[in-house]
Amino acid sequence: xxxxxxxxxxxxxxxxxxxxxxxxxxxxxxxxxxxxxxxxxxxxxxxxxxxxxxxxxxxxxxxxxxxxxxxxxxxxxxxxxxxxxxxxxxxxxxxxxxxxxxxxxxxxxxxxxxxxxxxxxxxxxxxxxxxxxxxxxxxxxxxxxxxxxxxxxxxxxxxxxxxxxxxxxxxxxxxxxxxxxxxxxxxxxxxxxxxxxxxxxxxxxxxxxxxxxxxxxxxxxxxxxxxxxxxxxxxxxxxxxxxxxxxxxxxxxxx
Amino acid sequence: xxxxxxxxxxxxxxxxxxxxxxxxxxxxxxxxxxxxxxxxxxxxxxxxxxxxxxxxxxxx
Numbered sequence: 133x134x135x136x137x138x139x140x141x142x143x144x145x146x147x148x149x150x151x152x153x154x155x156x157x158x159x160x161x162x163x164x165x166x167x168x169x170x171x172x173x174x175x176x177x178x179x180x181x182x183x184x185x186x187x188x189x190x191x192x193x194x195x196x197x198x199x200x201x202x203x204x205x206x207x208x209x210x211x212x213x214x215x216x217x218x219x220x221x222x223x224x225x226x227x228x229x230x231x232x233x234x235x236x237x238x239x240x241x242x243x244x245x246x247x248x249x250x251x252x253x254x255x256x257x258x259x260x261x262x263x264x265x266x267x268x269x270x271x272x273x274x275x276x277x278x279x280x281x282x283x284x285x286x287x288x289x290x291x292x293x294x295x296x297x298x299x300x301x302x303x304x305x306x307x308x309x310x311x312x313x314x315x316x317x318x319x320x321x322x323x324x325x326x327x328x329x330x331x332x333x334x335x336x337x338x339x340x341x342x343x344x345x346x347x348x349x350x351x352x353x354x355x356x357x358x359x360x361x362x363x364x365x366x367x368x369x370x371x372x373x374x375x376x377x378x379x380x381x382x383x384x385x386x387x
Numbered sequence: 388x389x390x391x392x393x394x395x396x397x398x399x400x401x402x403x404x405x406x407x408x409x410x411x412x413x414x415x416x417x418x419x420x421x422x423x424x425x426x427x428x429x430x431x432x433x434x435x436x437x438x439x440x441x442x443x444x445x446x447x
Contacts (some may be wrong), residue, residue, distance in 0.1 A: 176394070182394040182397070189404065232410050239403070240403040240407060243399045243402050243403045245398040345411065349418055353418055353421075356418065359428075362423075362429060363425060363429055369431065369438075370435070370437045
């Protein structure tokens with residue numbers, strides 16, 4: 133099955149109906165295991181004590197914040213280059229999720245920072261670049277709302293998304309390029325993770341749970357967006373039949 | 388290891404998990420409410436006899 137086989141929204145919706153219950157079950161199971169490991173099996177950190185447990189939600193949320201934008205950037209290419217009918221649906225559905233995960237990452241990071249660094253916030257490169265990412269998400273959501281035609285909005289948002297994608301390597305490498313209060317990468321490193329397996333395994337399980345949560349919500353939000361476009365198309369059709377002379381209704385690809 | 392004893396910074400840990408739970412719950416609620424609204428709108432339009440372009444092809 134190629135990606136183009138799901139260019140037909142009805143076929144895509146059928147796939148979502150099949151996949152979603154399994155994703156929900158897997159997500160719930162992963163969260164149950166992850167939270168059990170985080171609170172009942174992971175030891176205290178020798179320096180940070182119990183505050184290390186904030187890491188089990190902060191780090192997956194931060195990863196998701198970046199992964200979500202990567203999904204949007206790929207979707208933007210799908211809109212502009214391959215003109216896949218569901219690409220802008222995917223990007224639009226992902227934006228609020230990305231904003232939410234970035235918000236979680238900023239708030240939990242701040243709550244972790246106060247007892248460890250002595251401050252809730254510093255304007256260092258990592259924190260500031262993640263704040264920029266959050267503002268990018270909000271800007272993209274606003275852009276989609278300002279244009280009534282979802283196709284035009286999708287193209288404009290795709291361009292802005294690709295411009296904003298330059299922030300992703302800045303976020304990732306900010307801790308290496310500049311002196312920051314934020315610690316450098318300790319999991320995804322060329323020489324392997326520097327975290328003990330007792331803490332690393334719960335972290336990875338929670339990361340899996342958050343990833344499954346993202347895909348579950350993303351598919352559900354894409355389904356809603358397809359429904360929204362169908363409603364719009366049907367209303368335009370109704371308006372065209374009521375006022376045939378003045379109507380210029382056009383069908384949307386993602387109907 | 389007592390999972391209910393979160394040490395001197397328990398407030399920060401509890402606040403972090405509470406915020407996360409709240410945001411995730413809000414996301415789930417948003418998806419479910421949006422779905423219900425769009426479904427209701429679609430059903431309403433179909434009851435009025437309005438079909439969308441491409442509906443016939445979808446069924447084939």
